[in-house]
Amino acid sequence: MNNYYDQLGIEPSATRDEVKNAYRRLAKKYHPDVNHGDPDAESRFKAIKIAYETLYSTTLREKYDAKQGIKQHAPNGDTQSKHANGEMSNHGFDPAAVHQTFEQFFGFNPKTKESTRKKGEQQKKNPLDTSEMFNQYFGRR
Helix, strand or coil: CCCHHHHHCCCCCCCHHHHHHHHHHHHHHHCCCCCCCCHHHHHHHHHHHHHHHHHHCHHHHHHHHHHHCCCCCCCCCCCCCCCCCCCCCCCCCCHHHHHHHHHHHHCECCCCCCECCCCCCCCCCCCCCCHHHHHHHHCCC
16 A cells, blocks of 8 residues: 555545545555554554645645546646646636726726716825824824
């Protein structure tokens, strides 16, 4: 059982969550506190821990897979890396939400430089003018 995937009982296409769940399941079974004085359980637990640490870390897993000749995996568990296909994974990053938050906070569209304030609202030259807030708390001197 030198293969880390076999030690954890998972497939090479397993996601990080599957790696973590397999480790937790086996750690409960072979933990030295549960198996007092059993040297086989202790050595098995150490091997499981090393396998988990290697497969859960994306950089260590890529190195391990390359060394073992296993096809590279994307962080989501796909068998082909999106980076190899020319597609970048955004890992839950939503550019539209960031753009909208930027507009709400700064008061203008960063691409067009147009104000997003309504016509009835008082337009300020600098939407982040903090002098009013400063004067409110510290007063004018």
